[in-house]
Amino acid sequence: xxxxxxxxxxxxxxxxxxxxxxxxxxxxxxxxxxxxxxxxxxxxxxxxxxxxxxxxxxxxxxxxxxxxxxxxxxxxxxxxxxxxxxxxxxxxxxxxxxxxxxxxxxxxxxxxxxxxxxxxxxxxxxxxxxxxxxxxxxxxxxxxxxxxxxxxxxxxxxxxxxxxxxxxxxxxxxxxxxxxxxxxxxxxxxxxxxxxxxxxxxxxxxxxxxxxxxxxxxxxxxxxxxxxxxxxxxxxxxxxx
Amino acid sequence: xxxxxxxxxxxxxxxxxxxxxxxxxxxxxxxxxxxxxxxxxxxxxxxxxxxxxxxxxxxxxxxxxxxxxxxxxxxxxxxxxxxxxxxxxxxxxxxxxxxxxxxxxxxxxxxxxxxxxxxxxxxxxxxxxxxxxxxxxxxxxxxxxxxxxxxxxxxxxxxxxxxxxxxxxxxxxxxxxxxxxxxxxxxxxxxxxxxxxxxxxxxxxxxxxxxxxxxxxxxxxxxxxxxxxxxxxxxxxxxxxxxxxxxxxxxxxxxxxxxxxxxxxxxxxxxxxx
Numbered sequence: 137x138x139x140x141x142x143x144x145x146x147x148x149x150x151x152x153x154x155x156x157x158x159x160x161x162x163x164x165x166x167x168x169x170x171x172x173x174x175x176x177x178x179x180x181x182x183x184x185x186x187x188x189x190x191x192x193x194x195x196x197x198x199x200x201x202x203x204x205x206x207x208x209x210x211x212x213x214x215x216x217x218x219x220x221x222x223x224x225x226x227x228x229x230x231x232x233x234x235x236x237x238x239x240x241x242x243x244x245x246x247x248x249x250x251x252x253x254x255x256x257x258x259x260x261x262x263x264x265x266x267x268x269x270x271x272x273x274x275x276x277x278x279x280x281x282x283x284x285x286x287x288x289x290x291x292x293x294x295x296x297x298x299x300x301x302x303x304x305x306x307x308x309x310x311x312x313x314x315x316x317x318x319x320x321x322x323x324x325x326x327x328x329x330x331x332x333x334x335x336x337x338x339x340x341x342x343x344x345x346x347x348x349x350x351x352x353x354x355x356x357x358x359x360x361x362x363x364x365x366x367x368x369x370x371x372x373x374x375x376x377x
Numbered sequence: 378x379x380x381x382x383x384x385x386x387x388x389x390x391x392x393x394x395x396x397x398x399x400x401x402x403x404x405x406x407x408x409x410x411x412x413x414x415x416x417x418x419x420x421x422x423x424x425x426x427x428x429x430x431x432x433x434x435x436x437x438x439x440x441x442x443x444x445x446x447x448x449x450x451x452x453x454x455x456x457x458x459x460x461x462x463x464x465x466x467x468x469x470x471x472x473x474x475x476x477x478x479x480x481x482x483x484x485x486x487x488x489x490x491x492x493x494x495x496x497x498x499x500x501x502x503x504x505x506x507x508x509x510x511x512x513x514x515x516x517x518x519x520x521x522x523x524x525x526x527x528x529x530x531x532x533x534x535x536x537x538x539x540x541x542x543x544x545x546x547x548x549x550x551x552x553x554x555x556x557x558x559x560x561x562x563x564x565x566x567x568x569x570x571x572x573x574x575x576x577x578x579x580x581x582x583x584x585x586x587x588x589x590x591x592x593x594x595x596x597x598x599x600x601x602x603x604x605x606x607x608x609x610x611x612x613x614x615x616x617x618x619x620x621x622x623x624x625x626x627x628x629x630x631x632x633x634x635x636x637x638x639x640x641x642x643x644x645x646x647x648x649x650x651x
Binding site for chain 1: 401403404407479480482483484485486487488489491492495496499500586589590591592593594597604618619621622624625628629632633
């Protein structure tokens with residue numbers, strides 16, 4: 137095999153014969169799912185953390201079941217289960233209400249699935265962070281006559297951020313990489329698109345390395361942003377070490 | 378900044394509920410509800426396929442466990458030098474180790490797996506030297522690629538942990554060892570490595586649980602682990618939920634056993650202070 141056919145860069149061209157555009161489209165899908173799933177997971181996580189800390193015994197036990205099950209079962213299996221069960225349940229629900237069934241877009245299903253998985257992890261991260269807030273600060277706020285909502289908004293959430301950010305940053309990186317698992321259920325995000333491109337052209341190394349570079353770029357870029365956010369959240373804290 | 382926190386995401390031994398005062402009225406009600414759910418699942422869903430597939434499921438579980446333990450052990454052996462050179466090594470060792478960890482941790486495992494299997498797998502047959510070597514019967518199969526990918530992934534994550542653990546061993550202990558006249562190798566073998574492993578142990582447990590959860594990925598490159606067996610069941614019986622529920626249950630049991638085993642071993646290792 138000649139060297140020039142070994143790496144055929146024109147395969148990565150953005151327009152039709154090349155697959156670069158398709159790859160970037162898949163990358164965009166991956167980012168969309170990661171952002172959506174992360175946001176959904178964070179919402180679930182805030183609710184879950186508060187439920188676990190301040191909820192009644194039944195709610196606490198149910199949340200404990202949720203986080204334990206999600207963290208004990210592989211993401212791949214959860215994604216399959218939630219993907220089929222989620223779409224099925226929604227359609228049955230719509231059916232009993234008398235609406236026509238809908239085709240759930242892969243994007244929505246992906247966001248839902250990643251969000252549920254992320255929710256369990258972020259519940260744990262946020263719970264730990266909230267517990268790390270000195271209780272005196274919250275008592276002081278209460279003594280000032282702040283309502284619970286105001287205590288949450290003004291004291292608990294800002295004060296827990298420095299403790300939560302490393303864990304949340306990790307979760308973001310995991311979310312970006314978990315999107316690759318959606319390739320297994322056939323959603324055309326970066327990894328699946330890459331495999332299709334590689335299978336068609338037989339240039340496996342080129343495409344997988346290109347996709348790897350895209351993921352890596354996302355990770356490194358995220359790390360820079362995370363560093364900035366962390367510095368911002370830690371302002372006023374003593375420098376570590 | 379994000380290095381030492383991965384273990385918080387896996388189940389760690391403290392997570393399981395304590396046995397004492399476990400039974401409270403609301404828990405009993407919840408458990409009855411749960412038992413009702415289980416009975417409903419057992420009665421109303423189809424499980425007649427189960428006896429036919431039991432032997433295959435058993436061997437699938439064994440393959441999954443073999444994948445887990447072989448890659449965790451190999452990965453750990455690789456992680457020790459990776460962590461060590463990042464702490465003490467010269468720049469020409471430090472830099473590649475750092476680069477390796479960043480690249481592996483920055484890309485999805487599925488992508489790495491497919492790169493190895495489809496990429497290398499399509500490359501190897503072109504070289505007669507490899508085709509005629511004694512390795513070829515193995516390289517034709519899928520599992521070496523799975524083991525390689527999982528090992529590299531474990532090594533990268535654990536290497537990062539070991540880096541922190543090696544760096545965290547108090548300097549005084551190493552100086553004391555040197556003052557005793559220990560050679561570099563003796564010092565490493567007697568003091569540095571045991572202390573670092575000791576420090577990394579809780580994280581190691583979490584990483585092993587995470588590794589168990591990555592093993593089903595090898596099913597995508599035709600290794601017949603328990604996930605692949607379940608996929609086969611789904612294809613042959615046209616059932617969607619039952620096999621997947623069973624699979625989730627199997628993984629939950631495996632994780633539970635793993636966590637309990639780690640808790641047992643951790644209690645046997647004496648620790649002082651925090």
